[in-house]
Amino acid sequence: MTHHDQHHGTHVVGFARYVLIWLGLLSLTGITVALAGIDLGRWVIVTALGIAAVKSALVLGTFMHLKFEQPVFRLFVAVAAVTLLIFFVLTFFDYAFH
Amino acid sequence: MSTGTLHAAPHAAHRDDVGSRMGMWLFLFTELILFGGLFIVYAVYRFQHPDGFRLGAVELDTLVGTVNTIILLTSSLTVAMSITALQQGRKHLSLALIGTTILFALAFLVNKYFEWGHKFELGLYPGSPQLTSRPQGEILYFGLYYVMTGLHALHVIIGMAVLAFVMVFVARGSVNKDSYVKLEAGGLYWHLVDIIWIFLFPLFYLIH
Numbered sequence: 210m211t212h213h214d215q216h217h218g219t220h221v222v223g224f225a226r227y228v229l230i231w232l233g234l235l236s237l238t239g240i241t242v243a244l245a246g247i248d249l250g251r252w253v254i255v256t257a258l259g260i261a262a263v264k265s266a267l268v269l270g271t272f273m274h275l276k277f278e279q280p281v282f283r284l285f286v287a288v289a290a291v292t293l294l295i296f297f298v299l300t301f302f303d304y305a306f307h
Numbered sequence: 308m309s310t311g312t313l314h315a316a317p318h319a320a321h322r323d324d325v326g327s328r329m330g331m332w333l334f335l336f337t338e339l340i341l342f343g344g345l346f347i348v349y350a351v352y353r354f355q356h357p358d359g360f361r362l363g364a365v366e367l368d369t370l371v372g373t374v375n376t377i378i379l380l381t382s383s384l385t386v387a388m389s390i391t392a393l394q395q396g397r398k399h400l401s402l403a404l405i406g407t408t409i410l411f412a413l414a415f416l417v418n419k420y421f422e423w424g425h426k427f428e429l430g431l432y433p434g435s436p437q438l439t440s441r442p443q444g445e446i447l448y449f450g451l452y453y454v455m456t457g458l459h460a461l462h463v464i465i466g467m468a469v470l471a472f473v474m475v476f477v478a479r480g481s482v483n484k485d486s487y488v489k490l491e492a493g494g495l496y497w498h499l500v501d502i503i504w505i506f507l508f509p510l511f512y513l514i515h
Contacts, residue, residue: 219394219491231380248515257510268505297347297350301350
């Protein structure tokens with residue numbers, strides 16, 4: 210059995226890639242603020258949360274290195290997210306229909 | 308594994324950086340559920356009091372909220388870059404970037420301090436006569452505003468402390484080009500603080 214430490218370095222992400230993601234995040238922030246000024250009625254919350262989800266995906270994927278980790282990390286995050294989603298949905302089933 | 312070999316006192320005989328990062332992620336999931344629970348409370352009360360929430364949101368300053376969002380997004384950039392810098396052996400650049408992250412965090416807190424202070428001056432704090440005389444929806448909105456941004460600000464402070472510790476380790480050399488998982492873990496915590504704000508911002512500041 211090989212005595213193999215799992216401490217070889219993580220994938221190195223270059224500065225340029227980080228800056229590009231940051232520019233994307235700033236753009237999405239601008240879009241969110243701009244959209245809030247338009248009367249989209251009930252759709253404002255969906256679009257705002259949708260954009261927030263995209264921003265989070267950028268942070269999770271690149272800044273937090275999920276894209277470069279072993280797949281099991283993404284699986285864990287997905288399980289956590291789905292768990293939270295279930296909490297939301299079940300709570301709303303209660304409030305929306307009683 | 309070699310047997311019968313005399314080893315000198317082993318230092319870091321077995322390191323598992325992947326395991327360390329996984330451990331940090333597991334902790335972040337508990338934070339996700341903590342704030343997630345509060346977001347559920349927000350969702351239900353907003354669903355039940357849409358007008359009250361809209362009226363409450365009018366009192367918040369969108370510009371300050373936007374500036375704070377930009378501050379946190381940029382602080383995530385700097386802490387992420389600090390890891391690359393350290394991986395490249397550029398210790399002083401890494402220290403400068405971690406320090407910048409901490410300064411951004413401080414700027415965020417200063418903004419929050421003035422924001423809250425202004426609300427208090429207007430008499431808009433939990434239990435105040437001005438607030439309790441308003442419709443239930445607005446009372447709930449402000450209650451959630453203070454609890455959620457307050458808990459978030461507490462996490463910003465904790466994050467600053469964590470990053471300050473890591474900065475000391477980097478300066479001393481115990482976190483370095485060949486061993487930087489502590490910096491990665493600190494960064495992960497910081498990014499979560501950023502993600503929470505990414506959701507807080509539209510939900511509190513951008514209801515129209």
